[in-house]
Amino acid sequence: MMGSLAxxxxxxxxPWTGEEDKLLSEYVSLHGDGRWSSVAKFTGLNRSGKxxxxxxxxxxxxxxxxxxxxxxxxxxxxxxxxxxGNKWSTIAKYLSGRTDNEIKNYWRTHFGKRERSKHxxxxxxxxxxxxxxxxxxxxxxxxxxxxxxxxxxxxxxxTVNETKSFETQNCKQQEMGFxxxxxxxxxxxPNSLHEGFSSTxxxxxxxxxDSWFSLWDFDEPQGFSxxxxxxxxxxxxxxxxxxxxxxxxxxxxxxxxxxxxxYDNDLFYGKDMFx
DNA sequence: AAAGCTGACAACCGCAAGATC
DNA sequence: GGATCTTGCGGTTGTCAGCTT
Numbered sequence: 001m002m003g004s005l006a007x008x009x010x011x012x013x014x015p016w017t018g019e020e021d022k023l024l025s026e027y028v029s030l031h032g033d034g035r036w037s038s039v040a041k042f043t044g045l046n047r048s049g050k051x052x053x054x055x056x057x058x059x060x061x062x063x064x065x066x067x068x069x070x071x072x073x074x075x076x077x078x079x080x081x082x083x084x085g086n087k088w089s090t091i092a093k094y095l096s097g098r099t100d101n102e103i104k105n106y107w108r109t110h111f112g113k114r115e116r117s118k119h120x121x122x123x124x125x126x127x128x129x130x131x132x133x134x135x136x137x138x139x140x141x142x143x144x145x146x147x148x149x150x151x152x153x154x155x156x157x158x159t160v161n162e163t164k165s166f167e168t169q170n171c172k173q174q175e176m177g178f179x180x181x182x183x184x185x186x187x188x189x190p191n192s193l194h195e196g197f198s199s200t201x202x203x204x205x206x207x208x209x210d211s212w213f214s215l216w217d218f219d220e221p222q223g224f225s226x227x228x229x230x231x232x233x234x235x236x237x238x239x240x241x242x243x244x245x246x247x248x249x250x251x252x253x254x255x256x257x258x259x260x261x262x263y264d265n266d267l268f269y270g271k272d273m274f275x
Numbered sequence: 276a277a278a279g280c281t282g283a284c285a286a287c288c289g290c291a292a293g294a295t296c
Numbered sequence: 297g298g299a300t301c302t303t304g305c306g307g308t309t310g311t312c313a314g315c316t317t
Contacts, residue, residue: 015285015311037302053303054286068283089305101285104306109282 012046016055020045024052025060033061058099065097069106077103 016024023043031042033056036049045052058064069077073095080091088100088107095103 013287034303048287049302050288050304051286057304058285086306100305105284109284 010046011040011048011051013051016047016059020047021055021060024055027052028056028060054101058101063097064099069095069098069102073098074106074110077107081107 023045024039024047027039027043027045031038033053036053039045039049039052040047047055076095077091080094084090086104088104092098092100092103
């Protein structure tokens with residue numbers, strides 16, 4: 001409908017100029033976003049409302065992150081895509097400052113190809129072992145008490161193909177605290193997590209980003225949402241000690257709703273992301 | 276150096292759903 | 297209640313820069 005209308009009216013197409021961006025930004029600052037069909041009338045822009053909205057949402061809107069997606073954002077996208085499919089706008093809501101278009105494009109050029117190649121699992125598992133070894137080594141060096149049973153975790157990684165018992169046995173028995181190693185080696189989620197999801201995580205990562213993500217068991221389809229579930233249960237506004245584990249089988253029953261609860265309560269993604 | 280390839284990104288299109296008349 | 301308009305979403309295409317051959 002809009003397309004045919006645009007054609008009839010002879011809307012300008014193609015890349016936006018700086019002047020057009022300025023006009024659109026001025027319009028939004030005066031009238032707010034929305035009413036896109038009125039932009040042409042008020043600004044003289046020869047662009048369809050649809051084009052204006054797209055330009056604003058994907059390029060001009062304040063708070064947008066520029067530049068490459070971080071490895072963490074990449075893993076989040078993989079995980080969410082496994083759960084949600086091609087719900088790009090939904091996925092984008094979980095990544096502050098990223099647009100659905102950006103994620104969609106990134107998926108097509110990166111993850112889609114990777115998924116098709118089916119190399120993902122083979123690539124990740126060795127990294128998990130490597131990172132766990134790093135953590136273990138650091139602990140030994142600093143002679144800190146063990147806060148988690150690394151042997152059982154590694155054992156899990158080695159046998160995950162054969163059994164799913166880790167989640168229901170080891171995790172249930174241990175309250176593993178290693179999932180979020182900060183620079184102090186305390187396994188907590190920093191309070192600043194509330195300020196933004198991806199940037200905070202990057203800042204607090206102990207090991208190199210690329211390796212750290214492998215600590216997540218992304219081979220488990222519910223892995224990420226389980227994290228959210230645990231976080232929503234344990235994290236308090238000013239005390240965000242985070243434990244991982246629990247009864248995964250129970251979580252399976254209501255995985256999606258719990259995930260949404262965490263989202264709705266702003267426990268996980270920052271308070272002003274959806275304002 | 277030039278042609279071809281690939282990745283990254285911006286933008287367009289068709290469609291569907293909700294809002295408004 | 298139906299027609300029309302508006303908005304948003306997902307798929308797709310076009311363009312350009314950097315890399316490879």
